Amino acid sequence: MPANFSKVGNTWSVNDGKKKRSKSSDECLSVRVTTMDADLEFSVPKKITGRELFELVCRTIGLRETWYFGLQFINKKGYFGWISFDLRITSQDIKKAENAKFFPEDVSEELIQIITQHLFFLQVKQSVLNMDIYCPPEASVLLASYAVQAKYGDYCDMNIDICELALEELLPQRVLDQYQMTCEMWEDKIKTWWMNNKRMTKEEAELEYLRIAQDLDMYGMQYFPINNRKESNLWLGVGPLGLNVYEKNNKLIPKASFAWSEIRNIAYKEKKFLIRTLDKNSVATVSFTSQNVAVNKVILDLCIGNHSLYLRRRQPDTLEAEKQKLEKEQERRVQAEKERDRMQQELTKLKEQIAAAQEALKRSEETADLLAEKAQISEEEAFVLTKRAADAEAEIQRMRIAAIRNEEEKYSMERKAREAELIAARMVEESENRAREAQKLKNDLMRAYNAEQLAKSKLREVMTSPFSPMPLTNNYEFPTGGQDRVHLVCSPIADHCTFSGMASHTDPVGAERDIKSLSAEIEKERVEYLKKSKHLQEQLSELRSEIEGLKVEEQQTDLDRAYQESLQLGDDKYTTLRKSGAGSAKSRVALFDEFESDENLCVIVVFFSIMLY
DSSP: OOEEEEEETTEEEEEEOOOOOSTTTTTEEEEEEEOSSOEEEEEEETTOBHHHHHHHHHHHHTOOOGGGOEEEEEOTTSOEEEOOTTSBGGGSOOOOOOSOOOOOSOHHHHOOSHHHHHHHHHHHHHHHHTTSSOOOHHHHHHHHHHHHHHHHOSOOTTSOOHHHHOGGGTSOHHHHHHSOOOHHHHHHHHHHHHGGGTTOOHHHHHHHHHHHHTTSTTTTOEEEEEEOTTOOEEEEEEOSSEEEEEETTBSSSOSEEEEGGGEEEEEEETTEEEEEEEETTEEEEEEEEOSSHHHHHHHHHHHHHHHHHHHHHTSOOOHHHHHHHHHHHHHHHHHHHHHHHHHHHHHHHHHHHHHHHHHHHHHHHHHHHHHHHHHHHHHHHHHHHHHHHHHHHHHHHHHHHHHHHHHHHHHHHHHHHHHHHHHHHHHHHHHHHHHHHHHHHHHHHHHHHHHHHHHHHHHHHHHHSOOOSSOOOEEEEOOOSTTOOOEEEEOSSSSOEEETTEEOOOOHHHHHHHHHHHHHHHHHHHHHHHHHHHHHHHHHHHHHHHHHTTOOGGGOOHHHHHHHHHHHHTOOHHHHHHHHHOSOHHHHHHHHHHOHHHHHHHHHHHHHHHHHO
16 A cells, blocks of 8 residues: 655654556555655655665755654554654555654754754744744744744845734744734834844754754653553653653643653553663662553654664764764855855955945045035125125115106106296286286376376466366276276365375376386396296206106006196196186186185285285
């Protein structure tokens, strides 16, 4: 009957299988050996022994430290066992297997090959996760940090999230269930330890994992249910240091231990198992019963193997072990040389990087100095630009002020021009009024003179004519122009006349001379005023043309617009006055009542005219 062989960790197992259907099916078997990281399939002869198959597997995976390993299986009754090296595999009660067989006491001293160390790492790690080996929570986190270091290398922020790895692959489920911690909290704990493993290689991380694990209480122990003489249910633990007896509910703290050095003989008969120990000169025998004979066979096999390894560790190394250790030392030396070369290369690279960094620093300093100079120049330019901007702003402000002043001056000049026009018009009007008054006065004087001559002639006639008792009184009222009146009262008794409040003895020749002189002076003043007014009008026109380009239409008032309209129509003040003087007196009185400013102007003009003459 063909068989399948399986190995978990550093434990090789053989599982049931079927014959390979081929021409040589009667001579060969298809065998599958399962390790922690690979499945191996072989086509082997039916007559192959356990030792030959084991050596074939070891050669295939490159394993030379074979004394720790074996091919384990579960028999048809459900108990696990180990392939016997001296018997054919077809003659053994093979069904299935799972665990490791032997464990070293000190992994750092005993394990030589990297492959051996790796297989132990996989087996122990799986045992910890399966809770076959009890591991405290804090130690579980530490072991998890070594596991991720071995798998992913140094920690960095770009590493895969631990939660994505499934914490069940890093921590025992028991630990996860015992704490109310989220995945992120566990992740932070593991990362904290992970960061401490920097620059640790995969092999170093696996070795550190095993160093921590070998100090656990259940490391390397294989438990078997037994009964003592009182039929108490106990556990028998077989490990690299000896035999331990545990209570049924406590596999951590043994109730009794027997080192391999004090065990003299081990034997079993059917279900009964006997262990003879050496206590000085006396011999003690430990007796217990197992579940069946097959279990006793397994216990005996493990005891023999562990005892042999125990003695082997304390004896000089064999030639094979010495050779392997020398090879390991050689590998370590080569590895150290490679590491030294790598470190030298890294050192050279670091020196080059330092030199490059220094050169870059030097260039950076030069660049910094250049940038500082540029910054200073930029600051100076910025200062100059700021000053120019300030000057430009000041110039703009001055221009604004000048524009405002020009606007004010324009308004002032326009106002002065209007005032000058008003003054010129007033002077022209006054000149005309004065000329009219002078002419009127001249006419009045001539009439008065004629009347006086007539009165004198009549008086002489009366004086020469016969006396008449009838008094002669002549009151003569001169016609007036406008609102001025001149009264002349003549009396037959007194040879004099009174004129408008002025008492004088008038000489006809002198009066005529005075009138002519006054008329000439008035005419001269009028001609000079007209010339001056004409020149003033020309200057006003030039000024108006100059300021026309500076006009801001938005700033024009209603008065400005009205003046421009009047100027375009060709109207001046006098034309306006003539127009305003047209119409009936009633309409002008009504208009006069509405505009007091016009009334005041008329009163001033009339009063000025009266006082002038």
